Amino acid sequence: MLLYDWMLCLDLEVDYVWKRGFSIPKVLCLASRWLPVVSEAFGIAVQALPRPSLKLYVHLPLRIQVSND
Numbered sequence: 001m002l003l004y005d006w007m008l009c010l011d012l013e014v015d016y017v018w019k020r021g022f023s024i025p026k027v028l029c030l031a032s033r034w035l036p037v038v039s040e041a042f043g044i045a046v047q048a049l050p051r052p053s054l055k056l057y058v059h060l061p062l063r064i065q066v067s068n069d
Helices: 002-018 024-048
Strands: none
Touching (some): 002 024
């Protein structure tokens, strides 16, 4: 249903948002509208793999220093 709504409004979005000049509200609007779609597509692609690889995710090494004081 959500995808259907996005497709109905895509022509209006192109006319009123994409064709306008750069602005912070434009970036926020596009990010809030399209990042969830990209995130879900990535999540579905990862789940469709036979065995999801940890290499697909960004891992930051955690370093814990222990002092002997």
